[in-house]
Amino acid sequence: xxxxxxxxxxxxxxxxxxxxxxxxxxxxxxxxxxxxxxxxxxxxxxxxxxxxxxxxxxxxxxxxxxxxxxxxxxxxxxxxxxxxxxxxxxxxxxxxxxxxxxxxxxxxxxxxxxxxxxxxxxxxxxxxxxxxxxxxxxxxxxxxxxxxxxxxxxxxxxxxxxxxxxxxxxxxxxxxxxxxxxxxxxxxxxxxxxxxxxxxxxxxxxxxxxxxxxxxxxxxxxxxxxxxxxxxxxxxxxxxxxxxxxx
Amino acid sequence: xxxxxxxxxxxxxxxxxxxxxxxxxxxxxxxxxxxxxxxxxxxxxxxxxxxxxxxxxxxxxxxxxxxxxxxxxxxxxxxxxxxxxxxxxxxxxxxxxxxxxxxxxxxxxxxxxxxxxxxxxxxxxxxxxxxxxxxxxxxxxxxxxxxxxxxxxxxxxxxxxxxxxxxxxxxxxxxxxxxxxxxxxxxxxxxxxxxxxxxxxxxxxxxxxxxxxxxxxxxxxxxxxxxxxxxxxxxxxxxxxxxxxxx
DNA sequence: CCAAAAGTGTTAGGGGTACACCCATGT
DNA sequence: ACATGGGTGTACCCCTAACACTTTTGG
Numbered sequence: 420x421x422x423x424x425x426x427x428x429x430x431x432x433x434x435x436x437x438x439x440x441x442x443x444x445x446x447x448x449x450x451x452x453x454x455x456x457x458x459x460x461x462x463x464x465x466x467x468x469x470x471x472x473x474x475x476x477x478x479x480x481x482x483x484x485x486x487x488x489x490x491x492x493x494x495x496x497x498x499x500x501x502x503x504x505x506x507x508x509x510x511x512x513x514x515x516x517x518x519x520x521x522x523x524x525x526x527x528x529x530x531x532x533x534x535x536x537x538x539x540x541x542x543x544x545x546x547x548x549x550x551x552x553x554x555x556x557x558x559x560x561x562x563x564x565x566x567x568x569x570x571x572x573x574x575x576x577x578x579x580x581x582x583x584x585x586x587x588x589x590x591x592x593x594x595x596x597x598x599x600x601x602x603x604x605x606x607x608x609x610x611x612x613x614x615x616x617x618x619x620x621x622x623x624x625x626x627x628x629x630x631x632x633x634x635x636x637x638x639x640x641x642x643x644x645x646x647x648x649x650x651x652x653x654x655x656x657x658x659x660x661x662x663x664x665x666x
Numbered sequence: 667x668x669x670x671x672x673x674x675x676x677x678x679x680x681x682x683x684x685x686x687x688x689x690x691x692x693x694x695x696x697x698x699x700x701x702x703x704x705x706x707x708x709x710x711x712x713x714x715x716x717x718x719x720x721x722x723x724x725x726x727x728x729x730x731x732x733x734x735x736x737x738x739x740x741x742x743x744x745x746x747x748x749x750x751x752x753x754x755x756x757x758x759x760x761x762x763x764x765x766x767x768x769x770x771x772x773x774x775x776x777x778x779x780x781x782x783x784x785x786x787x788x789x790x791x792x793x794x795x796x797x798x799x800x801x802x803x804x805x806x807x808x809x810x811x812x813x814x815x816x817x818x819x820x821x822x823x824x825x826x827x828x829x830x831x832x833x834x835x836x837x838x839x840x841x842x843x844x845x846x847x848x849x850x851x852x853x854x855x856x857x858x859x860x861x862x863x864x865x866x867x868x869x870x871x872x873x874x875x876x877x878x879x880x881x882x883x884x885x886x887x888x889x890x891x892x893x894x895x896x897x898x899x900x901x902x903x904x905x906x907x908x909x910x911x912x913x
Numbered sequence: 914c915c916a917a918a919a920g921t922g923t924t925a926g927g928g929g930t931a932c933a934c935c936c937a938t939g940t
Numbered sequence: 941a942c943a944t945g946g947g948t949g950t951a952c953c954c955c956t957a958a959c960a961c962t963t964t965t966g967g
Contacts, residue, residue, distance in 0.1 A: 471744020497718020
């Protein structure tokens, strides 16, 4: 990935917005650049003979060690000026790349945004060579970002909110078994507003994609909630066909 | 556009799915290739310093003579094999381009799909140098297409169906004044099913984006319907914020 | 016992669906 | 007059929002 001129498609990159869920907060996996301390999305380039989706999956796996996750293209960012900011110079200098106009990295880049929903606990964040660190950040308290990456995250969230109406969300964000309240909090965080517990449970259960398990023993001072799990057959069918709803 | 190596971004193209509406049918503007008689979407490339959306608009204007139309990015098609079919050889031969492996056109291309909704009557179809003709084709009776262009149209339609729930559709497809029945037929065509006339009228009028005009004098053997027009202020507000609806 | 959160139930209102009925117009 | 299609109204059903009440658990 350091010297892409030979192996990768020029002028196109991929940026992954990887969402996780931890302590009732929606988080994003970010890298901090060595060069200027700015934070950036895990991104990369597309092999000359590599399918687009495969490239996005490869990039995600490199930073998380996860495979087979929910990963979806959501928008292309194609402003001519998006990566021509003052940042680029700093980044390249640290990488030891000459700042000539012909540099492969100096060209104008279009980036294709993918978003992923992953299980926070299963991720082992791995920085790449250009980064100081790789870690989760609260979506609502983002640090100083590189280029237009803050805008990319905002767009990912916006699309995710719409998808919530059509796609079963949560399977890839939660452990195998979970209380319904966790799922509700995910929905509330994504939507940015409170939902009624009773109505939420009724609605989600009515889809028939959840299965009730045994009791939950928690240390909290309240009634122990039931655990649920996704019925995989129904879940994947719903992923394909959506959760009904149309004009 | 003939020899893009200097002026355009490599490896990325744009394809526009331009929808029009005529005689109660949804149509798409297509070009027929000189080389192999296959039909293709109006497409093109992105200038080295050109915004993505601007490139799509430029390509659309070149084929329709229209400006300021509803034009939206909807998907990226990035399979490594998508334009490597037997077609490519024929196309390049007719263009008089050598079939060397280094040819700018021989590289693998990612294409960004945009869809547009335009007023059929206002379009003056203009073929480009590589095409025999440029004309409208019924979406449900597509001719033999180049590459994966049939798939691109199918995806555009699928996205359009979803957008119908969130965006006010019709303003750019219809003349200034129109009977509600025309709008209903558009919805029915896009959705592929019949809608109840009474309910459709109530729903659309409830959005408050339509304005009732005078009577309609037609030669048909039935009651002359009212004409309506879009209230531009409300229309553009709805384009921004959607037509409500959430979880 | 009390607080907190899960589980369960009830009610009112809105919107969608499926009709029925009347009205205007051209043949 | 009659067929065609527009305009209007209505009854029903389901979904949702809002909220009340009970149950379980840890402190």
